[in-house]
Amino acid sequence: MKKLFRSGEPFIWLTGGALGGSLIMILGLILLIAVNGLGFFWPSDVALLTLADGSKAMGQIWNREAIPTPGEAERSVEHRLQIHVGNRELYGQDFRWIDEARIERREWPEQTVLLERREWGSFYGFIREVRTEGRAVAQGSSDEAWNAMLPLLDRARALWNEVRALEKGPMGEIYRRQERNRLAVRRVRLRHGSEEEIQRLLKESEAWGDKYRRVSEEIGRLRSEMNRSAVILETAQGETKEIPLSMIVRAIRPNALGVLGKCRVYAQRLWEFASGDPRESNTEGGIFPAIFGTVMMVFIMTLAVVPLGVLAALYLREYAKQGLLVRIVRIAVNNLAGVPSIVFGVFGLGFFIYLIGGSIDRLFFPEALPTPTYGTGGILWASLTLALLTVPVVIVATEEGLAAVPAELRQGSLALGATKFETLRRIVLPSATPGILTGMILAMARAAGEVAPLMITGVVKLAPTLPVDGTFPYLHLERKFMHLGFHIYDVGFQSPNVEAARPMVYATTLLLLVIVVGLNLAAIGLRNRLRRKYHSTAF
């Protein structure tokens, strides 16, 4: 026994076991998120259930679980089903739990229609009538009615997109111009500028006002056209409901779809998720603004943190006289990495937003006050706060990179008559680049996953505009933004419809993982290319 212990064999098992355990935990995490997240987009069949009391329920079966019986724990054989019944405006909630014992019959009627709507969530039912301009085009739940609806639906969707484009494009532009003019007038007044200038601006505003009326007329026309067609559906329990086709995002008949058709719907829904805007307080639709915000914030953060961290590390390692003070500074920097992130958030709020942002507002945007421009949370302040949070990581990694540059290389350069600065710039820094990039990768990974400090420095539940768009100056660093991490928290815990939003949470989490891994892989690829170039340093 003692011999076995001395041989080290059990220690190998222990180390191997620890590694295996970690791997299993990570794989399990990814698998759980992937299964729950990706399953959400699959259009599973719609069941029509007839219950013992004669009532009916229709919806997708999302879950099946044993009914816990008090006193008889773990012995239950009865099961119940979680049915996604949709039709929120009729039933008040999206889900129903139905005991299997109460179910008399299960059917999978082909005519069942599943509508994904812009409001009120999904609707399950049978088509009763398709009407346009007040008269019926088709009736009944037959294929004929379905086929009659599809072209009308395409038309309505096209119109809706047109309206949206008008609202986002010209309409948004008009709003912004008018707001800018209003502020310009105030600015002139604040400076006691000439009355002519004010008159000119007011005239300009009026011109924009005319334009506004024209565009809104156009929008009104399109809206009335798109609301002409509607579909009347009957639910499983016999209620009828008229739904304007313009309110429908997608109509499918899951039970009539083959595997291929379902795959197509799956791909569509996945694409919508990744590229669309959120609906229904983020519980439906896409999360593109959050993806964009996350990636952009990480980029701005990286742009800020790498130069800062590298310069600080250069001073600490190359120029500062190594002594007690430098050691204390180094320890302090390392400890900074362990400060809870919310502390940085509070600092960002106090320093960046109130002090710096507030000063910028007083100096450059006095006309907008008391509405803050930079004196409120925004992507710039959030990025800088995170840069501060991750700067120790970059400093430590850069210092290690600098220390790993062989002394012979430095001496070789100095012996040729290069100054210390030339040696740093031409020999040491290029050789330390892989180390610096390692720091950058770690910083990016940390920043992409951080949520707490963002919540008080500029993340919002729903941002109407992206921080980059087509209006001057194209990059709007003062804007608030959406972030995947906060989105997960918001959808999962702040949503009015938590049950329905749970798959969204998993799907969003999966996407956040994909983005973090993607950003890291890109950075690692860059580092490896550089490492091949300077392969004398061991990193």
Added chain:
Amino acid sequence: MVKIKMPKVQEALAVTPALPPERAAPSPAEGVPPSDFVIRIRNLNLWYDGTPALHDVTLDLPRCKVTAFIGPSGCGKSTLLRCLNRLNDLIDGVRMSGSIHVSGQDIYDPFVDVTELRKRVGMVFQKSNPFPKSIFENVAYGPRIHGVRNRSDLDAIVQKSLERAGLWNEAKDRLNRNALELSGGQQQRLCIARALAVDPEILLMDEPCSALDPVSTAHIEELFFDLKTRYTIVLVTHNMQQAARASDRTAFLLQGRLVEVGSTRDMFTNPRKSETQDYITGRFG
């Protein structure tokens, strides 16, 4: 006693004049009188953090000859070598006294431009240390630092330096390949070429062959015969045979003291001191 500290401000302000692409050799190659000493070391003492490393060394090195420093490990020969281009300045806690004149200039004078000195006094290290750049960039590094921008000038300097270091024929077809792909011996010759590219007067060689195989070593020793027609070479070596083969003069150091200096032939055939006798016959060291 002079306390040596890196004159940082002065270094930062150092204006290095542009290197003329073709400079005349420092002196006519043949017929140098042995009294033409290019390096004069006077009463040199050196301490590392208070530990004496060199003790009262007085030594003159003749122009366009190979002078070998021999002695057991830790005797101070590398330290002495590094005093000649002030590379010891980089080490904290070095203190020294005495003087070194290179071509008549006191190199420890506070107004000496260290980068200019190092340009005149090139160095090749024990372990070959090519920069992780292309062969061309390695050789062009020094000239670039000293202000040569013109591509054709650089091309000429690189070719001439590689030729003098006996590497041109092997390297001319792969000047843009990474220098780290060269063999150990080639890398060391590249380092010699790199040192030659700034057109120094003196070449310091700190055990340049200790990490090389015999063939590469022979190659570099042959180089000394060519190089010493133009450059003054100071060679630190552990290898008695190398000192005997390649040097004109030999200085024997022991525990920081200069024991004996003289022509290599005299030293190896008829040493004056018993310590020298013991060392070169292999009784210690």
